[in-house]
Amino acid sequence: xxxxMNLAGEAEVVDPTITEDAAIxxxxxxEANSKKLIGDDVLVIxxxxxxxxxxxxxxxxxxxxxxxxxxxxxxxxxxxxxxxxDDPITS
Numbered sequence: 001x002x003x004x005m006n007l008a009g010e011a012e013v014v015d016p017t018i019t020e021d022a023a024i025x026x027x028x029x030x031e032a033n034s035k036k037l038i039g040d041d042v043l044v045i046x047x048x049x050x051x052x053x054x055x056x057x058x059x060x061x062x063x064x065x066x067x068x069x070x071x072x073x074x075x076x077x078x079x080x081x082x083x084x085x086d087d088p089i090t091s
Contacts, residue, residue, distance in 0.1 A: 016084040041073035
């Protein structure tokens with residue numbers, strides 16, 4: 001299940017669990033940014049890895065089964081969700 005939170009304007013926060021086959025799985029945020037997987041209007045706010053909460057930096061790798069909190073300035077699209085899961089769900 002993916003939770004969505006609507007904010008002012010079209011902004012949203014979503015918290016997908018990373019699947020094994022997700023495009024971003026195994027990549028650092030720097031790698032995802034350089035490969036244009038994550039747009040300028042998207043920010044990874046936090047990562048729950050096991051029992052730890054991580055404040056992500058550029059060298060933070062996103063792994064399968066991580067719960068990732070993502071802020072999007074515009075509404076979350078299927079394309080954005082498909083980076084984190086292999087089964088995108090719309091809000």
